[in-house]
Amino acid sequence: MSFPADTIAALATPVGTAALALIRASGPAASTLVQEIFARAPLPRQAQHADYRDLQGVLIDDVLFTFFANPNSFTGEDSLEISCHGNPFIAQKILADLLARGCRSAEAGEFSKRAFLNGRLDLSQAEAVMDLIHARSDQALAAANQQLRGSLGRHMAELSTLLIKTLAHVEAYIDFPEEDLPTENRQNIDKDIDTLIINTDRLLATSHYGALLRNGIKTVILGEPNAGKSSLLNCLVGRERALVSSEPGTTRDYLEELIIVGPYCLRLIDTAGLNPKPALLEKRGIEKSREQAAEADLFLWVIDATRPRPDLPSEFSQHLTAKNTLVVYNKCDLPVIDPSPLPQPFQCVNISALTITGLTTLQDALAKMASSFQVNVGSEVIAINTRHTQSLEQAKKCLLAAKIKLAENVHSELLSSDLMTALESFAQISGKIDHERILDELFATFCIGK
Numbered sequence: 344m345s346f347p348a349d350t351i352a353a354l355a356t357p358v359g360t361a362a363l364a365l366i367r368a369s370g371p372a373a374s375t376l377v378q379e380i381f382a383r384a385p386l387p388r389q390a391q392h393a394d395y396r397d398l399q400g401v402l403i404d405d406v407l408f409t410f411f412a413n414p415n416s417f418t419g420e421d422s423l424e425i426s427c428h429g430n431p432f433i434a435q436k437i438l439a440d441l442l443a444r445g446c447r448s449a450e451a452g453e454f455s456k457r458a459f460l461n462g463r464l465d466l467s468q469a470e471a472v473m474d475l476i477h478a479r480s481d482q483a484l485a486a487a488n489q490q491l492r493g494s495l496g497r498h499m500a501e502l503s504t505l506l507i508k509t510l511a512h513v514e515a516y517i518d519f520p521e522e523d524l525p526t527e528n529r530q531n532i533d534k535d536i537d538t539l540i541i542n543t544d545r546l547l548a549t550s551h552y553g554a555l556l557r558n559g560i561k562t563v564i565l566g567e568p569n570a571g572k573s574s575l576l577n578c579l580v581g582r583e584r585a586l587v588s589s590e591p592g593t594t595r596d597y598l599e600e601l602i603i604v605g606p607y608c609l610r611l612i613d614t615a616g617l618n619p620k621p622a623l624l625e626k627r628g629i630e631k632s633r634e635q636a637a638e639a640d641l642f643l644w645v646i647d648a649t650r651p652r653p654d655l656p657s658e659f660s661q662h663l664t665a666k667n668t669l670v671v672y673n674k675c676d677l678p679v680i681d682p683s684p685l686p687q688p689f690q691c692v693n694i695s696a697l698t699i700t701g702l703t704t705l706q707d708a709l710a711k712m713a714s715s716f717q718v719n720v721g722s723e724v725i726a727i728n729t730r731h732t733q734s735l736e737q738a739k740k741c742l743l744a745a746k747i748k749l750a751e752n753v754h755s756e757l758l759s760s761d762l763m764t765a766l767e768s769f770a771q772i773s774g775k776i777d778h779e780r781i782l783d784e785l786f787a788t789f790c791i792g793k
């Protein structure tokens with residue numbers, strides 16, 4: 344690993360007018376910058392109030408600056424944080440001055456990259472920083488915070504320890520081609536591989552939940568034209584987001600909005616009404632509704648409670664189950680008719696999108712349905728991302744291959760190669776492979792075993 348020797352600088356807050364803006368610099372020049380700009384000693388972790396004067400001595404702003412001495416900073420390097428007034432013109436002037444003093448403009452993600460290179464974060468923790476910045480719900484925040492505190496890293500370390508131990512038992516026999524692995528050893532190795540596969544599957548099971556936390560739980564509003572789907576979306580969003588009219592076929596194209604229910608973020612999608620005899624443009628709208636329904640996690644099936652219920656077309660109804668669907672009887676402010684039996688034991692709520700009645704019951708029911716996606720590993724909320732999923736799937740493939748080789752009693756070297764690839768796949772998640780630790784374990788086994 345090569346460690347960067349230059350000092351990078353960037354604006355850490357969004358460009359725009361605000362109370363404050365924060366500029367960060369990280370690298371070996373940070374302490375010199377404090378002395379040159381502020382004529383103060385770089386006292387670690389002490390916020391100091393000072394004038395910021397540029398290289399020409401022109402006063403730019405009065406600021407609060409904090410120096411962090413390596414390794415006790417986010418990046419693990421000497422760092423400087425400068426809070427100025429939140430005027431983008433001031434922030435840009437300070438940044439330009441830092442560049443004039445020899446800093447380099449930081450690239451996207453470079454502070455986190457340096458934190459990783461300096462061993463302050465593993466890769467999964469660096470990813471958690473991004474998740475934390477983008478978290479939109481309590482659950483997403485909890486998962487990001489736990490990952491940032493090393494939850495996934497700890498699970499991977501446990502799996503890697505067991506895999507190294509297993510690998511060591513196999514490697515011990517590589518130098519003795521004439522000897523088969525004793526039956527008892529084979530059984531133990533097989534048991535260990537099974538444990539590794541079960542625990543890998545446990546983590547893989549959180550993959551879908553991870554996507555839901557990051558993108559929102561895709562919740563599609565379906566129903567006949569004029570049932571009040573767009574009115575319901577507006578109620579849940581809390582503003583007039585979608586056009587509403589008494590004319591059936593108002594919504595032609597789907598539209599989506601993020602909402603929060605309980606600790607979850609939902610991606611709510613309003614769709615074109617399912618008219619059994621659609622005009623050409625409606626037909627295209629319904630085609631899009633069908634595409635949305637095929638990828639939905641949850642459904643809100645809106646029924647006009649004042650009219651006989653039409654059946655849903657089969658290409659829609661095939662996706663609906665009692666677990667993923669909430670039936671919403673709308674227009675309950677008007678005289679309603681007796682509902683006809685539903686095709687499945689769906690959970691139902693009565694609402695009026697017009698008078699905003701029954702909304703809390705509906706939100707509670709939605710939050711409960713959303714909670715069924717949550718997968719905990721032990722006591723922790725784990726939500727792996729696509730990169731972790733790919734590595735774990737690769738590891739599982741190798742473990743399954745190793746299991747087959749073990750059953751066929753093939754030579755230890757081939758078995759070891761599969762286990763080693765699985766170990767490397769595990770290591771990709773944290774971004775670290777500890778060759779020294781593997782060697783230590785191997786030698787320990789040689790001494791005892793042979």
Ligand SMILES: Nc1nc2c(ncn2[C@@H]2O[C@H](COP(=O)(O)OP(=O)(O)OP(=O)(O)O)[C@@H](O)[C@H]2O)c(=O)[nH]1
Nearest residue numbers: 569570571572573574588592593594616674696697
């Ligand atoms: N009385 C009453 N009228 C409602 C209620 N919800 C919606 N409406 C009315 O029903 C009509 C249709 O509402 P929309 O929300 O546009 O219905 P939609 O299901 O989106 O209709 P399409 O987009 O055409 O499929 C409008 O005139 C609404 O004001 C309700 O709870 N009570």
Ligand SMILES: [Mg+2]
Nearest residue numbers: 572573593594
């Ligand atoms: Mg509509």
